[in-house]
Amino acid sequence: MRILLVEDDRDLGPRIARALRDERCAVDLVADGVDAAHLGETEAYDAAVLDLGLPGMDGVSVLRAWRAAGRDLPVLVLTARDGWSDKVSGFKAGADDYLVKPFRVEELVMRLRALVRRAAGHAQPLLRAGPLSLDAPTGTFELDGLPLKLTALEWRVLSQLMLRKGVVIERLDLLEKVYEGDADTDSNSLEVIVGRLRKKIGAALIETVRGRGYRLVGE
Numbered sequence: 001m002r003i004l005l006v007e008d009d010r011d012l013g014p015r016i017a018r019a020l021r022d023e024r025c026a027v028d029l030v031a032d033g034v035d036a037a038h039l040g041e042t043e044a045y046d047a048a049v050l051d052l053g054l055p056g057m058d059g060v061s062v063l064r065a066w067r068a069a070g071r072d073l074p075v076l077v078l079t080a081r082d083g084w085s086d087k088v089s090g091f092k093a094g095a096d097d098y099l100v101k102p103f104r105v106e107e108l109v110m111r112l113r114a115l116v117r118r119a120a121g122h123a124q125p126l127l128r129a130g131p132l133s134l135d136a137p138t139g140t141f142e143l144d145g146l147p148l149k150l151t152a153l154e155w156r157v158l159s160q161l162m163l164r165k166g167v168v169i170e171r172l173d174l175l176e177k178v179y180e181g182d183a184d185t186d187s188n189s190l191e192v193i194v195g196r197l198r199k200k201i202g203a204a205l206i207e208t209v210r211g212r213g214y215r216l217v218g219e
Contacts, residue, residue: 001116002026002177003157004048006036006062007078008055009158012101017048019105023139025112026180033057040066043178045073046116047054052079052090060093065145070128074115076108110137117162120163127162130218144200150200153178157193161206161216170213 003020007013008031017027028043028113030036040048042060052059063075072132074188076097087098097111115138117125127134131144141148150158156178160169175190196212198206200216207215 001046001156002044002180003028003111004039004043004045004050004073005029005033006033006048006054006059008051008053012093012166016105016108020109020112020150021055023109024150024155024158025109026178028181031055032179033059035063037065039062039181040071040073040148043071043181044173046177046184047074047076047119049078049112050095051074051076060089063090063093063095072119074112074119076111076115078093078103078108081219109139112141112206113137117163127165128154129162129165132162132205132218134159148200151196153193154200157190158197158201158216161214165216166219168212168215169207174213 001027003015005013005020005027007016007029013031014030016156017029030039033146034056036050036054037057050059050063054062061078061215074096075094077095077099078099079086080101090098096115099108099111100114119139122136125136127136129206133142140157141150157174159175161176165190171190194206205218205219209215
């Protein structure tokens with residue numbers, strides 16, 4: 001998953017970002033509402049974690065701007081405000097979930113995974129493609145019932161393919177969802193990752209669609 005993390009607390013923001021990266025997520029961290037509004041409208045993210053109290057532009061205004069621009073990425077509002085009126089404001093602006101500080105990072109990660117899974121149209125937490133399965137709440141892949149060891153980049157690519165099984169995912173789309181915003185990437189790096197995945201799960205499961213991208217197959 002590629003996550004946009006919008007948090008102006010100088011200690012909490014980097015701490016959440018590290019925790020998400022430990023869970024193999026790509027994270028772009030910003031601390032200003034204006035920058036957040038721009039990134040959310042122009043970059044490809046699987047989900048956003050959005051604080052409400054931000055400099056430059058408050059979180060509710062950021063969220064309204066995203067929705068007005070047609071951005072439908074799942075948004076988890078993260079805030080110290082626990083009043084009912086604040087929650088109502090967040091949901092009316094287009095929030096998908098709400099987490100009040102202080103919180104456990106493990107809960108944040110599981111909520112994000114659930115938001116991304118449901119946004120991709122999956123009601124069940126266990127996703128399958130032939131001998132391959134993904135336990136969405138824990139982020140664990142198995143092949144023929146055995147745990148599959150993956151690098152962070154391999155996990156991100158395979159997660160994207162699994163969430164959209166049977167759908168051709170454009171190379172650029174995959175690159176945008178796998179790498180953080182300041183990463184230096186090209187299509188060759190993606191081909192290397194896909195090649196490694198094919199060795200681990202079997203070449204037949206990942207189909208190359210010439211001139212477009214890749215598709216995960218398997219009933």
